[in-house]
Amino acid sequence: MANDSSPSNGNSAADNTLQAICYSRGSLRLLDQRKLPLESVYLDIKDSADGWFAIKEMVVRGAPAIAISAALSLAVEVFNLQAFKGPPDEAVSFLDSKLDYLVSSRPTAVNLSDAATKLKEVIGSVAKTASEARIIFERYIEAAEIMLKEDFASNKAIGSHGASFIKLHMKSSGKISMLTHCNTGSLATAGYGTALGVIRALHFQGSLERAYCTETRPFNQGSRLTAYELVHDNIPATLIADSAAAALMNSGKVDAVVVGADRVAANGDTANKIGTYSLALCAKHHDIPFYVAAPLTSVDLSLPSGREIIIEERSAKELLNTRGGLGEQVAASGISVWNPAFDVTPADLISGIVTEEGVITKNGSDTFDIKAFVDKATSR
DSSP, X not given: OOEESSOOSOOTTOOSSOOSEEEETTEEEEEOTTSTTTOOOEEEEOSHHHHHHHHHTTSSOSHHHHHHHHHHHHHHHHHTOOOOOSOHXXXXXXXXXXXXXXXXXXXXOHHHHHHHHHHHHHHHHHHTTOSSHHHHHHHHHXXXXXXXXXXXXXXXXXXXXXXXXXXXXXXXXXXXXXXXXXXXXXXXXSSSOSHHHHHHHHHHTTOEEEEEEEOOTTTTHIIIIIHHHHHHTTOOEEEEOGGGHHHHHHTTOOSEEEEOOSEEETTSOEEEETTHHHHHHHHHHTTOOEEEEOOGGGEETTOSSGGGOOOOBOOTXXXXXXXXXXXXXXXXXXXXXXXXXXXXXXXXXXXXXXXXXXXXXXXXXXXXXXXXXXXXXXXX
C-alpha cells in the first residue's frame, strides 16, 4: 500500500475539489484521514487486504465511505487479477469470501454489510448465465462503480431534503445555526456528505448563520476533519470541545442539531459516533430539534431496536495517547480503558430522520414507522 501526496482525477462522482475517494477503473487511492489536517497523503489501495486495513485503521471512515471503499478495493483487485483460471462458480466463491472478509473490518457500519449483500446478489444473478469468470468479474466492477455514483447523488438529495425540512420547522424565519458531531461530509462519503451535506445545503441557500462542530474525542474527527471541510468550503463555523455542547445550547446559539448514523434500527434507535447520545439528551433538555441524516442503506429493519446493535470497541491507545492514539502518552500507565466507538440514541430523542427519499417523521403515537417509509420508498 503505497503513499502518494497527490490525488488522481478519476472520481467523476464528486463535483468538488475535496476528495477522500479517488477512483478510476483499476486504481483506487484513499486520503489518509489519520494525517489530516496537517498532511494530505493518499494511499494506493491495490486489493481487498489494503481495503480492509484502510477501514480497520481509520484511514477511511464514515459508514457510506467505508462501504464504497470496500467495494472498490475488491473491484481494483479483480480488475488487476492475473489469469484467473477457475470456472464461474469459483469466481463467485472468490468474490463472496472477499466480501465477507471486508465486512469484518467494521461490523457496526450496516452500509458495509448492506453493500456486500447487494454485490453478492449481483454476482449470483450473473453467474446463472455466465460462461466464464471474466464476465462475473466485469459485472462486479460495474456494480461497485454504480454504488460510487449513487452515493453522491443520495447525499445531495439528503442535503436538499434536510435543509428544506429544517427551514420549514424552525420557530423563527431568520438564519439557522446548526451543531454537528463527528464527520459526515465529503471525507465520510463519496462526496458532499449526509449531516454535513444538510449544513452545506443550508449554507449554499443562504440560510446558515453558523455551523458548530464538536471536536469528537477521542479520535477527533470533528476537529481534524469536519473543521477542515468547513474551512475548505468557506462555511462560517466554530469548533467547540465536546464538553461545551450543553453550555452552547443553553446560550441560545444552537437552533438544531444534525448528526449522521452508522446504523438505524427498525424503531428509529440510532447508532452513531460516541457522544451522540449525550448531545441528544442535551438537545431534548433545551427543546432543540435533533435530526439524524443518513441514507436508507443505514437502516437495518432486521433489528427491532438499538439493543441489538453491536457496538465496536476501539483500541485503548486512542484514550491513552494524544491525537487519538497516534501521539505521545498522556494517561497513567496501567489504567484500564473503556473506549466504545459508538453509542445508541433512543428514537424518542430524535425529531426526524433525513434520507435521500425525504424525512421520516413520527406518527401520532410519537414513534417512527420506518418500515412503512422504506416500503413506500422502494416501491416507487
